[in-house]
Amino acid sequence: MKEPIGVIDSGVGGLTVASELIRQLPKESLIYLGDTLRCPYGPRTKEEVITYTWEMVRFLMKKNIKMLVIACNTATAFTLDILRKELPIPVIGVILPGARAAISVSQTAEIGVIGTQGTINSKAYPQALLSINDGITVQDLACPAFVPLVESGAFSGEKAYQVVRDSLQPLMHHPKMDTLILGCTHYPMIKDVIQEVIGHQVTIISSGEETAREVSAILGYQRKLYQGEQEPTYQFYTTGEREVFAQIASNWIGEKLDDVETIIL
Secondary structure, three states: OOOOOEEEEEOOOOHHHHHHHHOOOOOOOOEEOHHHOOOOOOOOOHHHHHHHHHHHHHHHHHHOOEEEOOOOOOHHHHHHHHHHHHOOEEEEEOOHHHHHHHHHHHOOOOEEEEEOHHHHOOOOHHHHHHOOOOOEEEEEOOOHHHHHHHHOOOOOHHHHHHHHHHHHHHHHHHHOOOEEEEEEOOOHHHHHHHHHHHHOEEEEHHHHHHHHHHHHHHHHHHOOOOOOOOOEEEEEEOOOHHHHHHHHHHHHOOOOOOOOOOOOO
């Protein structure tokens, strides 16, 4: 039986990672679960995030997944080490791949990170960046208004621009910052607005592409990449409103998704 890759997120943001997995690994099947009912995770306590993440993991483990991708930065920060110890399958998060990508492109060694309150408070990105290069200067900023904006489907327009401009003001005082990590998988959905506000002199890093590369490398090393002729299947689950999720997912994945199901965890 073809084993799928499992992807979990607090909502629709992880679709930015899922779409990269589908693009880079076109033979692989995928199961995605977004906890849109309890999104955002950023303002929640560490204990809540751990509890909710485990509920999603248990659901996916029943689907015989061969690898788990935590496509939520807050959940990665709080649960990656725990899940790696407890689960019999490879588990990867989105923080280290994003940190590596940022360091590879930065010329000034001053890197910005934006994310949810939980991710920023965890200091997971500064720790990851400095573990690779202790000469890096990190400017991190919580942008709590971004996830509700994305979950509402407002990816562009005057409202999105206003919210992004107001949120990013503190970073405008760091002219040496040449790289910005989108430390939340929701944020690539408003990447164009962020780029417009922050300026084109700043390179924006989305961890989806790097995370998909890491998935490919790990599965390849473990000889778990699918080599057969069976067509891939994509299943999408949400804990919230099915229609809203399906619309955003269809737009991001690039095709109409009929196989979206609402579940109770």
